[in-house]
Amino acid sequence: MKYTQNPVFGFTQPHDGITNVLISDIVVTEAFDPKSGLQPPTGKPFKGIWDTGASCTIINSRIISELNLKPSGKTNVRAVGNGGKVNEYLADTFSINIVLPNKVTIVGIVAAKGELSGGDALIGMDIITNGDFAITNVNGKTKLSFRTPSVEEIDFVKEIEEYKSRYKHLYYSNDEKRRIRNRRKTERRKNR
Numbered sequence: 001m002k003y004t005q006n007p008v009f010g011f012t013q014p015h016d017g018i019t020n021v022l023i024s025d026i027v028v029t030e031a032f033d034p035k036s037g038l039q040p041p042t043g044k045p046f047k048g049i050w051d052t053g054a055s056c057t058i059i060n061s062r063i064i065s066e067l068n069l070k071p072s073g074k075t076n077v078r079a080v081g082n083g084g085k086v087n088e089y090l091a092d093t094f095s096i097n098i099v100l101p102n103k104v105t106i107v108g109i110v111a112a113k114g115e116l117s118g119g120d121a122l123i124g125m126d127i128i129t130n131g132d133f134a135i136t137n138v139n140g141k142t143k144l145s146f147r148t149p150s151v152e153e154i155d156f157v158k159e160i161e162e163y164k165s166r167y168k169h170l171y172y173s174n175d176e177k178r179r180i181r182n183r184r185k186t187e188r189r190k191n192r
Contacts (some may be wrong), residue, residue, distance in 0.1 A: 010131070010147030011102035019142045022050040022135065023119055024101055028063050031095035031108050042067075043099060046120035050144060052133075054124035058114040059094060063121060069094045077112050098127065104148060106130055 013024040029043035044066055058077070063069070071092035081087045091112040098106045098121070106127050116122055131148030164171070172180065 027099040049119035057111040058122040
């Protein structure tokens with residue numbers, strides 16, 4: 001990671017095995033400014049599903065009732081339902097803060113009400129675009145990593161090219177290695 005003078009926060013969420021649903025523990029509170037110095041509202045733990053296909057965060061009725069949240073407005077929500085059918089509906093919105101693992105806090109999210117399967121909140125692109133998001137599947141185990149704010153580009157192609165350049169000698173055939181050794185020997189003899 002490159003140097004930055006601003007604080008950077010992040011977490012990594014491991015999963016057992018390969019998963020096609022990215023879930024992390026979250027804490028949801030009513031929206032508040034952590035810098036205000038006021039006592040923060042009580043938060044409660046829930047399960048969040050990360051979804052890069054969702055433009056906004058969705059919270060279910062359990063979160064709304066347990067935190068006694070009051071609607072802050074309305075928005076149109078388009079969601080894919082059973083059989084790929086797109087449902088569109090007018091939903092209440094709620095101003096919330098979401099605390100991700102490792103106390104990574106996203107302040108002032110406007111979340112829409114919606115019912116979900118497998119979790120209590122859908123973490124959409126409104127949160128994901130606050131930072132850098134990556135998924136790895138090394139050794140048959142999925143890991144989700146997130147940091148905020150974004151501090152540098154993640155470019156796998158660039159990393160691969162740098163790796164190949166640095167370790168290209170490992171990819172040479174035995175014949176190519178012999179030719180390189182012979183060329184170096186010849187150059188050393190010439191330079192004597």
